[in-house]
Every structure is written in structure tokens, then in C-alpha cells.
Amino acid sequence: MTVAAPSAAPAETAAPAARARWQPWALAAICAAAGALYAWRIGGGQLGNSYYSAAVKSMTGSFSNFLFGSFDPYGVFTVDKPPMSLWPQAVSVLIFGFHGWSLLLPQVLEGVAAVFLLHRTVRLWAGENAALLAALFLALTPITVAINRDNNPDTLLVLLLIAAAYAFTRSVQSDTSRTRWLLWCAFFVGCGFVTKMMQAWIVLPGFALAYFVGTSAPVKRRLLDLLGAAVVLLGSSFWWTALHDLWPGSKPYMGGSTDGTALNLIFGYNGFGRIFGGEGNFGPGHRPGGALPGGLDLPAGTAPPSGGPGGFELPPGGGGMFGGETGLGRMFSSQVGGQISWLLPLALLVLVAVAVRGIRRKHPGDLARRAGWFAWGSWLLVTGVVFSYAQGIWHPYYTTMLAPAIAAICAAGLVGFWREYRHGSAWLLLPAGVALTAGWAFVLANRDPSWHGWTRWAVLAVGVVAVVALVAGKLVRQAVFTRASLVLTIVTLLLVPTVWSTATAATGESMGGMPSAGPSEFGGMRFPGGTHKPGRGMADLMNGKLSAEQQRILAYAKQHSGGTAITLAVAGPAMTASSFVIGSDETVIGMGGFLGSDDSPSVGQLQQWTAEGKLKFVLGTTGTRGMGGGAEEKRQEWIKQHCTVVDPAAYGGKTAAAEPGPMGGAQTLYQCHA
Template sequence: MTAAAVDHADDTEVIVAERRRTGWHRYALAAILVLGTVLYAAVLWSGNWGNTYYTAAVKSMSLNFTNFIFGSFDPAGVVTVDKPPLALWPQVISVWIFGYHDWSILLPQVIEGVAAIFLLHRTVRLWAGENAALIAALIFALTPITVVTNRTNNTDAMLVLMLVAAAYAFTRAMKAVEPKTRTKWLWFAAFLIGCGFLAKMLAAWIVVPAFIAAYLAGSKAKWTRQVFDVIGAAVVLLASSLWWVAVVDLWPGQKPYIGGSTDGTALDLVLGYNGLGRVFGGEGPGGRGGGGEVVFGGGGPGGAGGANLAFGGESGPGRMFGEAVGGQISWLLPLALIALVVAAVLGFRRFRRFAPADTARRAGWVLWGGWLIVNALVFSLQEGIFHPYYTTVMAPAIGALVGAGTVWAVKMYRDPQGLSWLVLPASVAVAAAWAWVLISRDTAWNGWLRWAVLGVAVVAILFLVLRKAKRAAIVLGLVAVLLAPGVWSGVGAFASTGNAGIPTAGPAANNAGGFMVRLPPGVTTPPPGMMPPQVAGGPGGPGGPGGRPTGTLTADQQKIVDYAKANSGGAEYLMAVEGGAQAASAYIMATDENIVSMGGFSGRDPAPTAEQLAAWVKEGKLKFVLVGNGRGGGGRAGAGGGTGGNGMLGQPSATSTWVQENCESVLTVGSQQLYECTNG
């Protein structure tokens, strides 16, 4: 055999060995993606319509371009949802393709969730290698709050996807050799964060400080180039974030009222209800805040405590580890913080030794560490509306940090330097101990799980400390760490009974349904999906004709619609529905009629005005107004049983007064009254 033939044979063996070494990575990634798909897609066959506030809006937006671009909640285009419409656009497109079904509305979020897993893997692989990427993707896929959030049509799945995509683009920028290539990827990252803004406004900007710090930590360019890159990225970020705000506020023609704002402008929504109001408390959607309680009906399971869980518990440094949030996101949060501290210490030591630094790797630690810390601080100290499912945005950072930290810990374990090998068994012990604490908070809900975690962890730690069967011990350690969040995720995917508007995993999913809701300071109206299943009716009594919308009308609701259709005389709008979005959503979802939602989500938005109602009646566009569809009829907060009120607090509004003075009750069904308004 010639020397050339020998060299060729050696090269072939190397290629085959490399393929074998990397082949399992592809299979592992495919398995993780399938796992995520199964967990997220289980909801498609459950008959769950998601957050009906957005579900109704999707139908309205599918009707015409104006409703689509503004994000109109009602078919009449009177008031919008209280978010930009980007996250709803894929749902509308899905409806255009497949028709209006529960599964077609939820399908885009499944795709977004799986895409985020894939992009996180690709991002971490660029930064910390294949093994770290697989661990990060698996952790992300098995984060309980992420699983239950991606099963709804809330805006968070799109937000997380855009931010993870931005992290991928940023990592490509840090890996780029050519300055132009680096700038291109950096600006693309800024564009993607701007897209996240159009899903959930300022929630997307929380990570911006982390991106800036990571760029400064990882860039080797001259300071003039850095200034150019950062200023350009800022311009791209502002343009991609605010173009919709500019279009809405500068729109020359007739347009819907911007739900949740105080003056009908998108800018007010950004700065107020979805901005500083979230951090410091203050104004609820469409109305001045005064704090206090809103009583929706009779006491139910969970009581005020359940509502407190839905609102994330008390603000403060311990909120991320508290009863409301801990089981949703914090399973591996201690490990992420440990990894971050170890990386900081090692980085400082390298700096003191003047050792050359891998700037791209350093940028990754700063990015993911900053992402986690800034979000955790904002959520912990937030005085306004806060729900545990907001923390799903922290899951990619936790996955990335734990993935990279685990790879380092395994390396130190296999090639020990001093006592560094103890980091791996100590990390398993910390994760197992924290899982024990979280599960023990409610042992009535799968309490056996803590013993399973303890058993696996003890065996793993024993083998790790004795340095026996190292590979098996490492695998057992990973199982011990992921067992509890994995079970919570599985139950959340296949057996969750929680509120789709406020998704929660574990026992919190069953405890967040209390009807006595103590709202955060300055918040007078619950956000989308907060309302419990009952609608109108006396305290503790049976629900009225409303009920939680499910895509079909009840017999009482159908009676109202039939009467209005038979007597509308061809009016443009079948009826205007008072009592907030939860009252109107059933009629929007289950009929093809032109419905007007009075007051938007909360019933407190000043749209339509009394003058608009009068004009519509005079022009023959509107004949019927349905009132009494608010919650808590007969109680201190309800609009039910009468002519309604100003949103959930029952304060008389100008439209309510106008209906009382100018319209006549022609049909009473339960606590609902249909009023006929005639010109003259």
C-alpha cells in the first residue's frame, strides 16, 4: 500500500469517527425538539381556546386590514387589545389558512416555542459548544412555566422567540471576524429586539442593558467603531420598535381606540399601562388606579390566596423563589447563579494574571448573566401587574448558564484541579435540595416526587463522590436535576386545569382560581384572562348567560342573539355589549355578527362614547345594547342586574347613563338585559 493510500485511509477513519461522535448530537437535538413539540402541542386536541380576550381579537382582526394592522378586539373596530398586534398576526394568518378553530389559533405558539428551543441550541452551541447547547435546550424545553405558556395564545411565546433570535444574531456578531459582518449581525439583533417590542412592548427592552454590556465586554474593535455600532443599533432598535406606534398615532383616518391607554394613543399605552405602570403600579387599563379589591362573585377554591398566586405574590427580593413563582421558573435558578458566580471568579483571576481572554465567550457570559439578573430584578421589584408566566423570558438564560456551567463542572470533575471536582456533586445536591423545598410547599400535589428526586440525587452524588461509574453518575445527576421540573411540565402539558389567560404549572394552576381578587397597588382591573370562570349572577350563585367563552353560545346567549337578529332591521352593528371584553368575547367568537365591545377589556376604555352611541342610533347603525354582562352582578362590583357601569368597579359611565335615558329594556335573560334604542 502506498503512502498516499495510507494517508487517505487515515483521513477516512477520522471522518467516520467524527461523524459517529457528532451524530448522536443531531439525534439528541431532534429528540429534544420532538419533546418540546409534544409538550406544547398536546393542547391542540384539548378543546382549549386559549386566552379568549386574544382569541376573540384574532377573529376580529381576520375580517379586514384595518382591524389587522391595529389589533382590533371587536369586529366593529371600536377598540384594540392592550398590546401591539405582532404576536397575534401569526394567529390571524393561521386562521386565514385553516379557518377559525381552537387549534389553528394555538398552533403558531407551538411553532414559536419549538423554534425558540432550536435557536437557543444554535446560540449556545456557538458560544459554549454542543454539549452545553443540548443541556440548555433540554432545560428550556422542560421549564414548567414555558410549557404552559406556549400552550396558550398569550404574547410571551413570540416575545421569547424574538429575544432568543436576537441572542443568536448577537452571538454571530461576536464570532464575526470582519467588522462589517459584525455590525450587520449586531444591527439585526437590535431589529429582532424591536420585533419583540411589538409583541409585548417594554418587556422586550429589559434585556437591552445586557446586550450593550455584552457587546462592550466582547468587542475588540476600536472605540470609534464601537460607538458607530452601538448608535446604529440604537437607531435600528427604535425604528423597529416604534414604527407601529407612529403609524397608529399618525393615522389620518378613522381608527380604533387604543385599549388600555388613557388618551387613545399607542404612545400612552407604551409609557403608561404597558410601561412605567407595570413597574411602579398606577393606572389600570383605561382608568385611574386606586388599588383595593374587586369582588367577582362567591368565594371559590384558593380564595384571596389563589389570586395572590396569580399575581405573583408580594414584590421583593425573594419573589422569584416565593410560593407563587418558585415552582414555575426557579428550579435551576440557584445553579444558574452558581455558574455565573464561578464564571465571574474565573474571569477575574484570568484578568489578574493578564491571561488572554476569549472575548466572544466572555460576551456570552455577560449576555446571559445580564439577561437573567436584569429580568429577575425587574420582576422581583415590580409593583404593578405581574404574573408568574412573565418569567418564561428568563428560561433561555437559565438554560444557557446551566448548560455552560455543567460542561465546565464535568470537565473539572474529569480533570480535577484541587477541589474543583466537587462543584459537580455539590451542584446536584443544591438542585435536589431546592426541588425538595419547592415540592414540599404542597405535598398534596404529587408529593411523591420529592422522594424520587432525593433517591436519584443521593445515588448520583454517592457515585460522583466515590468517582465510580463516572459517566452513569453524571447522567444520574442530570436526571436528578431535571426530574422535578420535567414532571411539572408533563402534568402541565397533559393534565393542566388552570386558566389559559394566566397559565401556571403545578399546584398553583389549581389555586389561582379564587374569586376574591386582591389587586396590586394602583391596579383596579385584572389583566386579560384574570377573570374566573363565572360571569354574571349573585355572589356564589350560578353564572348568568355569560360563562367562559368556548367557541359556542349558551342557550341564553343564543336567545339574545336570535332576538337581536330578528329585530335589528338590518342595522350595521348587531349589538353593543357592555361589561368588558370577557362579556363580548363569547359573542365575537361564536357568531359572525358585527359586535361592538363597549369599553374594551376592562369596560373602562372610553370607547364608544355616549355621543358615538347616539350617532349610531340616529343613523340606524345600532339598535341594541346588551348590559348586565359584567361580573359580580348583585355584588359590590358588578354591572350585572342593571344597566351596567364603568367597568368592573360598577361606577356609572356616560354610556350607561345614556342607555338608561334613551333605550328601553326589551329582553331579560338571567342578569343580562337587552336594550332597544330607537331614533326619536
């Protein structure tokens, strides 16, 4: 079978100048379509993830805030990631002003760049036709469309990892600049680390193994190259960590950490905590007993909410707070399958065929081609296994990291299957792959027929016709069947994902911190009332809009603060404070980081600020238990002891009990005293 044989590189790779005239135009059309999907209506008043959007606005206020990614304008604490993905957004806001489209424009450009660069990478490895297919598959992956319309860090992470794959591919195809390109590969992975920490490192074992088996250099040279790449990797990964932790002057507390350092965050909450649970990640058996943001319900079939109004508990052994049950079936589950798994069965079939062919071969064949299969295959398999068994907080949109590997493997596999269909003995692989993909698309589309349910019957019909055409074309050997079967094959593979992607873009809606495509929002969770859409309060929260009550509270605090450095401190998860940061130009700070659990500001800081006249008003949340744990409880106790409730009548507001906060409970304004 041609697809599995690591044979000589195709003619397109050896002589790109011989490409057909239509191929560059096809690439341009694919990139243009991707840009249209990612950019359509992004300026419709939506701000993506308000947590990051608030930080971007704060980062434009000072160099320190920009450098460290401060969530608030006063520089109290950072977001719970390094700020590399936010830097382009902050630059865009500085140039164009703070708008939804200026926030998301860098994401659109990064998404299109990823499509283009994947084409260039696959072209080096498997030829022009496979490269065009890979670019098309990536551009139309539903979760990729959704994430590129949001401002989470995954868009930049995917671009940097594709850049690493490009550099790796150049390294195994060159004898003179092998080491230089490998070092570039390590550098781009390191930049991915400064974007989303240890998630970027998941591809490292596969790249290292692929380089070792994919070059003919002496073993000693290969080991030295890998050692040099490790040095570059560590330097490019940890420079920002060292900068933050060793900074001699004042700096924001590292959000998500337990001691204010970036190193703690890397190996704690954002590292092993995501894999094994704990460290604030709600692992198996964890029962926070607090309010789930926005009052979301758990997916059907899981344990009912408990712990008071808005409280919840995870199903025993469930882990993965938003991504459903752990295990090998997670990538195909109702929460995740419609986001990424459309071509996953085909990709696995291709890898099995490649592995079988490789075992049967007596000679290694082309090393660079074999290295490509190792690199892309390990990217898919290792990442898929890590995601499937992650016990901590894990969101379905993380799966966009699988999209480049699925696209590259399926594209190269289909080209090989087609060659085998035309000239080989294993010609049934192509119709089998089409039938498998059509059947799985039917299953996914049938899970919620209310969302473009017609596609399940359309893909089934087109898939049957495609398989019949493939078989007929092989038996009767007529050119008309061959051409028709090729078109029908592509339509079958992309019909439903294209509809989902287009519908996701056409709605122009943003799901804030948890972007998703298709009918199931927030990874299978539901808003109150059993709907998939947030109520007005939660929608305003996600888009950084202040309610009339919040506007009156802020105006009162400003009027009576006496010119304090901090106009208002907002207790609870950071999303509660994000609306004040986004919706005003006042110096408003959050308390406790993303979940409200960070020891920032500490009780000592609150006491000092109050004594120095820097802080006078605190907006607290009562009537529900938060998720902050001990640090939050200490701040609440300090507020009770040092602050008094401001009568809502003083600012023309409602009684505290009548004004529920967007994250649950009731918002109460306090005036604090030294």
C-alpha cells in the same frame, strides 16, 4: 474552574463537523419532544386566551382589523398589545378555519423554533454539549410548556429574544460582519417590542454592555456600532406605533390607553404602569372595589375580599395583582416558584462561580466567551429584578422570558462544572449544584403534595445517590462511577420539572388568559369554593362558549335590530364580549376594552350610532361595580337615560336578577333610542 474561564472556544464551536453522530439525533429528539408537549390535545375545544382569540377572529374580517389587531369585528378598539403575535394566528385561521388547534399551531411552531434556535446560539458560545443541555432545559421548563400551549404573546417574544441573542453571539465572534449582526440583534429586539412592548427592552442594557466588553474593536467603532443599533432598534420598535397613531383614515381605539394612541399605551398602562402601578395596574394601596374576573379569591394569607359581591382589595403594599408580594423572594414564592425556579438556584451558583473566577483572572481571556456570560447573566438578573419588583399587573407566566437565560447559564455552567470535576481543583461545585437543585425541587414539590407528591421523595433519593456517586467517583476514580454520576446528575436536575411539564400537557386543559403549570392556577388565586378549577360559567367564558341565555339574547337582538350595523354592544370587561365574538358570526362589540375602563366607545359615539340607526341593543351588567372607573360610569349613565330594559320574557329568558353574568352581577338587555 473551566466554567468561569473565558478561555478559548471549545472544539465543537471551532469545528462543528467533528460532532458525534448521536448529537444531531439528540437535538431532533429534543425538538420532537418539545413539539409533542406543546401540541398534545391542543385541539380539544379550547381556545387559549379568549380575549386574543376573539381578536384573531375579528382580524380575519378586514385588512384594517388585521393591521391594528381589532378586538371586535366592527373595529371599535384593539387589544392592549401590538398585534405581531396575533398575525401568525390570524394567517393560520385564514388557512385552516377558526379552531382551537389552528389558533395554537403557530404557538407550537414558535416554541419548537425557540428550542432549536437556543441550541444554535449556545453552541456558538459554549459548545455542542452545552447547547443540547440548554435546548433540553428550555423544552422542559414547566411554564414554557404551559405558555406554548396558549396564545398569549410571550411565546413569540421569547423566540424573538433568542433570535436577538443568536445575532448578538454572531456579532461578538466575527470581525468582518460584527456590525451587521449587531444590527440584526437590535432589529429582533425591536420586533419583540412590537410583540409585547417595553418588556422586550429589558435585555438591552446587558446586550449593550456585553458588546462593549466583548469585542476588541476600537472604542470609537464600538460606540458607532451601538449608535447604529440604537437607530435600528427605534425604527423596528416604533414603526407600528407611528402607523397606528398617524393613520389618516378610521382606525380602532388603542385598547388600554387613555387617549386612543399606541404611544400612550407604551409609556402608560403597558409600560411604567406595570413597573410602578397605577395607570389601571392596581398598584400598592389601590382598591378598585370591583369584581375580580370570574369571582377569583386572593391567595391565602392576603386581605379578604371586600367591596361587595365579587369585590376584592389587594394586600397593603402587595402590588403585582396576580403575582404575589413584590421583592427578591417573588421568583421563589408559592405563586411563581413552581413555574420557573427549578434551576434558578443552580443558575445563580454558576454566575457566582463565573464572577469569582473572572475577578481572580489576570487576563481577560476569550472576549466572545466573556460577552456571552455578560449577555445571558444580565438577561437573567435584570429581568429577574424587574419582575420581582413590578408593582402593577404582573402574571407568573411572564417568567417564561427567564427560561432561555436560565437554560443557557445552567447548561454552560454544568459543562464547566463537569470539566472542573474531572480535571480541576474546584470539583465540589458539581455535587454542590446537584444537592442545591435537588433540595429546592423537594421544597417546591412539597408545597402541594396532592400534585405528584411522590416526586419530592424521588428527587431527594436520586439527588442523594447522585452526590454520593460524584464524591465516590472522584475519590476512587472508577469510570463506572463517573458515567453513572453523570446520568444521575441530569435525572436529578430534570426529574420534577419533566413530571410537571408532562402532566400539564397531558391534562389538555387551558387556563385561558393565565396559563400555568402544576397545582396552583391563576398565580395562587382560587376559584369560588377554594378549588383550582373554574366553574362551568367561567370555563365557558374562557373557551368562548355562549350560554343558552346569551344565545337567546343574541337571537332576539338580531331579529329586532332591523339590520343595524352593530347587532349587540356588550358592556363590561372584554372577556364578557369575547364569547359573543367567538361564538357567533354577528357584529358584536365590546365596551371599554380589556377592563371596561377605556373611553371606547365614548358616550358621543353611542349617541351617534343610535341616532344613525347603527346600534339598537346593549347588554349591560347590573348588581356589581365594575373596574372601569369614570368612562364605564358615563356609559352606564347614558344607558339608563337612553335605553329601556327588555323584558326577559320577550326572548324566553330568565329574569335579570336570576341570570348572573360570568364576570359577576346580572346581565340585562336594553333597547336604546336616539
